[in-house]
Amino acid sequence: MGVLEVDHVNRRLQDNNGQEINVLDDIDFTVNPGEFVSIIGPSGCGKTTLLRLISGLDQPEEGKVTIDGDRITKPDYSRGYVFQHGSLFPWETIEENISVGLKVTKGRHFDKALVKHYIDLMGLTGFENSYPHQVSGGMAQRAALARSIIMKPEILLLDEPMGALDAFTRADIQNVIYRVWEETHTTMILVTHDIDEAVYLSNRIVVMTPRPGRIKEIVDNPLPHPRSRVSEDFATFRHEIQEKLNFGLEDVQEASR
Numbered sequence: 252m253g254v255l256e257v258d259h260v261n262r263r264l265q266d267n268n269g270q271e272i273n274v275l276d277d278i279d280f281t282v283n284p285g286e287f288v289s290i291i292g293p294s295g296c297g298k299t300t301l302l303r304l305i306s307g308l309d310q311p312e313e314g315k316v317t318i319d320g321d322r323i324t325k326p327d328y329s330r331g332y333v334f335q336h337g338s339l340f341p342w343e344t345i346e347e348n349i350s351v352g353l354k355v356t357k358g359r360h361f362d363k364a365l366v367k368h369y370i371d372l373m374g375l376t377g378f379e380n381s382y383p384h385q386v387s388g389g390m391a392q393r394a395a396l397a398r399s400i401i402m403k404p405e406i407l408l409l410d411e412p413m414g415a416l417d418a419f420t421r422a423d424i425q426n427v428i429y430r431v432w433e434e435t436h437t438t439m440i441l442v443t444h445d446i447d448e449a450v451y452l453s454n455r456i457v458v459m460t461p462r463p464g465r466i467k468e469i470v471d472n473p474l475p476h477p478r479s480r481v482s483e484d485f486a487t488f489r490h491e492i493q494e495k496l497n498f499g500l501e502d503v504q505e506a507s508r
């Protein structure tokens with residue numbers, strides 16, 4: 252259940268001058284159920300555009316995105332989406348925010364015990380009645396994660412959810428995401444600029460290059476779990492990914508000469 256196929260996808264958009272730009276060019280890869288895949292590449296290489304196509308928020312000009320062979324045509328709760336800025340409703344409490352999807356799908360009589368479970372799991376106990384502006388950025392992201400995970404999505408799409416956080420909070424949320432992945436086996440697709448994050452969390456890393464956004468290489472992560480951010484093996488694999496990314500930038504510099 253839940254094999255995601257991004258099948259020779261092209262996406263073109265118009266820039267401010269009305270010029271057509273090839274944002275994604277022949278993107279082709281498969282994600283199996285339970286995998287953790289990171290998409291990494293320089294700014295503007297089309298990572299968010301790709302995630303939007305997978306979510307169903309956008310459609311490609313050519314190619315298709317399917318789950319178990321069925322074309323994705325619109326967003327639905329089987330694919331959760333967590334943004335860089337958690338996008339919690341500021342007028343609702345943490346508990347109400349986490350319950351949003353349940354309220355929509357189950358009406359007023361949703362399972363309150365389930366909400367409590369996720370509040371506890373995310374370390375938000377005691378903050379149920381706080382509003383988003385009354386909690387830290389890390390807590391707001393935990394709540395945003397809980398709001399998605401509570402819907403038990405087949406695939407969780409993570410669009411730089413740690414991007415706006417300081418290093419300590421980022422590591423903390425990475426651990427939370429890892430725990431959730433390990434416990435639920437939800438397929439996760441993470442967009443990030445952060446090589447350490449990709450190496451720490453994912454089974455496979457999709458390395459992209461910009462203009463047009465292409466897949467340069469898909470790299471299997473050889474590191475066993477649990478992973479240590481300070482091990483020699485971690486540093487070696489990190490270096491390998493860094494080299495592949497720099498290679499991508501050299502390609503851009505070459506093209507602009």
Ligand SMILES: Nc1ncnc2c1ncn2[C@@H]1O[C@H](COP(=O)(O)OP(=O)(O)OP(=O)(O)O)[C@@H](O)[C@H]1O
Binds near residue numbers: 265266274293298300
């Ligand atoms: N709605 C749009 N209309 C026109 N151009 C767009 C639109 N959305 C994105 N683009 C362009 O497409 C390219 C890819 O954007 P995208 O946000 O997918 O890249 P990204 O790799 O996620 O970048 P970042 O890491 O900075 O978030 C960029 O050049 C961007 O300006």
